[in-house]
Amino acid sequence: MNIEDALLIGDLTEGTVIAGDKGLSREIASIEVMEVPEVISWVTPGILVMTAFYSIKDDSDKQIEILQTLINKGAAGIVIKLGRFINSLPDSMIELANKNAFPIISIPKEVSYINILTPLYEKLYEEKQQEQEKSHNPFHEMEHANTKFLSDAIEKISEIVNSSIYIEDTEGRLLYISNNFRPDGWRKSKTLFSKPDYQSYLKMLEIWRVEFLNQTYTLFKIPGFRNRLVLPLISSDKVFAIIHIQYMNPKYDEVPFVHAKKLGNKLSELFMSDQLYLQKKRLNDMELIEHYLADMKANETSEVMAIIHFHADWLKNSHYPSQFLIDHSCLIRKELLQLAEHFRENDLFIFERYHKFYALITCEKQNYPTMVHKWKELLSNYNQRNDLDPLKLSISSIMNDSTFFEERVQSVTKTMEIGNKVKPSENFYTYDQLGIYEILINLTSDEYAKRYTDSILNSLLQYENNDLLETLQVYLDENGNITKASEILFIHRRTLTYRLQKIQELLNMDINDPNNRFILRFCLKFKELS
Structure with missing residues (x-):
């Protein structure tokens, strides 16, 4: 006072x-x-x-x-x-x-x-x-803080103990993490839903579940790393998640029973409140998308829309049949919304289709290239921080008529599928770059196209030396540059020249002719996508 x-x-x-x-x-x-x-x-x-x-x-x-x-x-x-x-x-x-x-x-x-x-x-x-x-009570400040959001509470605890804090579900999947996370003996990754790296983590989780029947927290020590308080988050007398609080100060070795329980109860309430907020946000976004599409159809506007499709293995956890109130889909939306915070000047709504995640984003037509470039940079930075399971992203072409909304959703999904197939090492795909592949894929069911491709390549495919097909592919990819092609194939220039002569004989085509190169590129890509 x-x-x-x-x-x-x-x-x-x-x-x-x-x-x-x-x-x-x-x-x-x-x-x-x-x-x-x-x-x-x-x-x-x-x-x-x-x-x-x-x-x-x-x-x-x-x-x-x-x-x-x-x-x-x-x-x-x-x-x-x-x-x-x-x-x-x-x-x-x-x-x-x-x-x-x-x-x-x-x-x-x-x-x-x-x-x-x-x-x-x-x-x-x-x-x-x-x-x-x-x-x-080392967590006195936290107990009396007027904290409304779980993420704020995690950062507050992290500030108190001056160390990393994270929350996992009862099977070890990562749900929340403090901003100052550092890899430790329990986990290396901060990717959403990633599992611990501790060799016996499943055994430890089972031990903790039993211990939490009779006590409010447990202490866990890994040689060479910071000690940690492990507290259960409980709802309806069931443990639904576990919070890890790392520390160095020995005063946390003996947290009074009542204070550990109060802290666990407060975090459990905040977790449930956060889930409810995220669920309401999902419903609100669905309504906003419907209103936006209706307004766009009824009124002329200078804005255009694009659809973004997100893809990663951890996104598949959206339909994970979790027990005890954890909505994994909401946590995915939260992660994607945080990524999209850099687009505050745009209207942006996250939505789902068949357990796949998308965003509708608006911009002025002339700003579309800038918006695409910005997404590419954001994705690159995000994946550098979360390299365990990289996020992939595909962007549709623009539309100014909401009638084409569902068509764009299907198109951007197809763009992702094609990108994963023809450029699996990349993480960013646009319809402008890969739309031609969609046409090619549609052609793969055309009988005339099949017969034409076979007539061009069969003599090469049936030849006993399978290296010729790869040689032709590399040679065309390098625009006929013999030096570069031979380096990629790890063969001498003379060997490459011999192979190219053999390829021309089998195909009965001059591969230096631009028209013939176009035909061969088309046929090779057709075969690849068939």
């Missing part, structure tokens, strides 16, 4: 700061009523002195001396009844208080000391009790 706080308590609210108002932040450690002028023997730092100056009412020099002593001793301030024995203070006393930012508070003569002292004593006692509790 400081002077400013005290002025809001009990009858001290009747007081007026007449000097030293810049020192209102001075902390009050104790309160005493001064009856004798010899203060030097009993004044202590942080004391708030109350007096009417009865014994020195006619000695202004003594009043100033007492004030100087209080300042020198580090007192909090002085409360003086004016109008009873003295009506005013010397100007030099006011000047001294202002110079040292030492509060002088005047109270009316009719105010009783007891009506000031009692509530202030109660407040000091309450604060001392809280300090004592805090010394025994």
Whole structure:
């Protein structure tokens, strides 16, 4: 409690700061009523002195001396009844208080000391009790924080223990993680739903599930790494998730039962609240997409839309049949929304189709190339931070008519499938780049196209030396550059030249002719996609 706080308590609210108002932040450690002028023997730092100056009412020099002593001793301030024995203070006393930012508070003569002292004593006692509790409860600050979101609570705990915090489900899948995560002996990856790297993690999870039937937390130590508190998150008497709190300070080795339980309960409530919020956000986005498509159809607009499709193995957890209230789909949406925060200037909605995740994003037509480039950079940065299971992304062409919405969803899904097939090492695909492959794939069911391709390549496919097909492919990919092609194939230039001559004989085609190269590229790609 400081002077400013005290002025809001009990009858001290009747007081007026007449000097030293810049020192209102001075902390009050104790309160005493001064009856004798010899203060030097009993004044202590942080004391708030109350007096009417009865014994020195006619000695202004003594009043100033007492004030100087209080300042020198580090007192909090002085409360003086004016109008009873003295009506005013010397100007030099006011000047001294202002110079040292030492509060002088005047109270009316009719105010009783007891009506000031009692509530202030109660407040000091309450604060001392809280300090004592805090010394025994390392998570006291967290318990009393007005935290509304689970992610904020995780960061707060991480700040308290100065270490990584993360939450896993009962099978070890990662659900939440603090911003300061560092790989440790339990897990290396911070990818959503990734599993622990600890060799016996399944056995440990089973041990903890049993221990949590009778206790509120357990301690876990891995040689060479930070120790950790492991707390269960519980709903309806069932453990649905586990929080790992790493620490170095030995005071966390013995967290009182009641405080561990309070912390676990608070985090469980925040987890459930977060799930509910994310579910509502999903329903709200679905409604907004419907309204947006309807408005676009009814009204002319300069904006265009594109559909984005997200793909990664961890996205498949959206339909994981989890027990005990964890909605994995909502956590995926949360992860994707965080990635999309960089597009605040655009309307963006996350939605799902058959357990696949998409986003509808708007932009001005001329800004579409910039938007695509920005997504590519974001994806690259994201995958550098989460390299265990990279996220892939495909973007549709633009549309300004909502009639084509479902068509674009199918198209961007097909673009992802084609990208995974023809460019599996890449993570970013656009319809502009891969749309031609969709045409080729559709042609693979055309009988005339099949017969044409076979007539061109059969003589080469049936030849006993299978290296010729690969040689032709590399040679065409390198635009006829013999030096580069031979380096890629790890063969001598003469060997490559011999193979190319043999290929021309079998195909009965001049492979240096641009038209023939086009035909061969088409046929090879057709075979690859068939």
